[in-house]
Amino acid sequence: MKAWVLNNISDIEYKDIEKPQISESEVLVRVRSVGICGSDIPRIYETGAHNMPLVPGHEFAGEVVEVGDPFHSQWVGKRVGVFPLIPCKECRQCKQEKYELCENYNYLGSRCNGAFAEYVAVPFWNIIELPESVAFDEAALLEPSAVAVHAMRRVDPKPSESVAVIGLGTIGLLLTAVLISNGIKNIYVVGNKKFQKERAMKIGIDEAHYIDAKHENVIEKLKDAGIDACFECVGKNETISQSIDSVRHSGRVCLVGNPYSDITFDKNIYWKILRRQLVVTGSWNSAFTHSEKDDWHYVLNALSDGRLPIKDFVTHRFEMPELETGLKIMRDKTEDYIKIMMVM
Template sequence: METMKAYVLNGIGDLRLQQVPKPIPETGEVLLQIAACGVCGSDIPRIYEKGTYRFPTIPGHEFSGRIEAVGKGVKDHLIGRMAAVFPLIPCRKCPSCEIGSYATCSAYDYKGSRSDGAFAEYVCVPAWNLIMAPEGLSGEELAMAEPAAVAVHALRRGGLDIGDRVLISGAGPIGLMLAQWARAWGASRVLLADVDDRKLAFAEANGFQDTVNPTKMDVQAWILERTGAGVDLAVEGAGHPSSWENCLRAARPGGRVVLMGNPSGPMGLSQIGYWEMLRKQLTVVGTWNSDYAEFPKNEWKLAVEAMAEGKIQVRSLITHPVCFDELGEAIAMMKDRQQFYNKVMWTKT
């Protein structure tokens, strides 16, 4: 039996580098040799606090790789090709799946949390989940397709239009992708808010100069000074009550607010915040994951095409590229916040 190296979550907080059986592709699947896999912010509580849906599990859902072998029913001309991977495996039977809303599938599988993911040398995935790579894209760029698709989905949910003034609350990896998408989409002004000055400095180094720390300045006054009336669209990307309130206060009358941040605790809303929604007649929508259906838009293909065309620049967002054997230490660094990071990613190159 062939084996491979993988980081296996054997229980909450028990992540170990182990030798495990190398997977074999079943019907409709391919065997992917991992080229790169990002560590999502959600991976940290999944590993250290919440656990996965079963143990043992190999985490990792932001990944790309090269097709090494195919199972029955998959054409072998795919062998050797690079691809990004949509990690959600829908049931294809529920009402959501029937209309192509796979992110709201009621019985889905998910690589890295419900089944083995890409903190490993190899993984098997359905061929349907592959987004084939155009020439010139690296494994690292392809591994950023997942957060890039999540970002574009949030903006589409918010109805972003040309000339919109946009506030993004939360300047992490997806926040900066939101900013890039908004600028590429024709936003007239892109503003970023975060309580971490290091994140704001990183955003400025990546070309976004309109930044604010809400703990040091009144966001509403700062927004009004720069826009005159408030923003057309605010995206809450931090998952914190104060961030949500700031978005509601920043939006202009008749504006739109998208709730995207994954909260780590209760998301209470003050009376004033509630009044902001009422009196300004705001549209507040949620967003979850991304659209993978061909109609009306496959956001994964949009993301990969935008990276290939240079509209979205993701390599500069990777602050900590590490080799596979260093991944465990990098994850521990993220947990303990030992240093500033934006995107941590294990990569073969």
């Protein structure tokens, strides 16, 4: 089969490799759509992956074409989304079904072969059936959308509360859409690009709730608004400080953005955590338990009933051989994008 193989840092090639052999506990998924994640850029160009050579790609959906266990044969031909984290199911976190916190996990596309390929071997446990109404592109957005749902649920804002989202990259925009889908009305978003403003307005944010980080005083504006819960989706000193500084007493701050570098606070900011009794929490990955209540089902249900209009978050679509075109747009920031999707 054809696959993109990361041999070493910055050394990725499209070539023929052996089609994966599946074990009894796995299914073979034919990839139909796979998104490029922000994390794929440093993985491919800066840090490398955990194990190399490796086929990257973890935000994907496709069709089951083979099953390892004949007992699962009714799954052949089904359209599925895939939870890319393969938990050990033995550690303390796994025992509590907090698989996203597994202490000894495997991961499709970062630790074992993923989806920038024609086929992927996926544990049967990791697949979720797609409703008819959910297209493959949308299903490839399940993973980052579930990450957004997970972040929302970490601080669980109520419809009566005011919420801020700082940073309108892919996760920030998805999170905004997820908050709207959950009935949160008073959402302030902070962006720094015209394109981000347009996108935010398209999903329902009005002029008065958009804050332009380049030309406006973010903290002042957010303080005036009285923010109960703030989501930091950038991962930089300045925006993390803004998040802490802008929430009201007893407010909650959820740190979502992956850090660019070391994070340090002014003493003044640190004091605010204490004196205002803030709750500062992190969010990591998403909850996938096969329960109707997990983050993945939230997204699937919201997509099915039209509450989550994220279809046009796919700003670019390329055929699989063009992967490098997509990677370079993201690496070199040559064009505005939300999600770049590879299709087969």
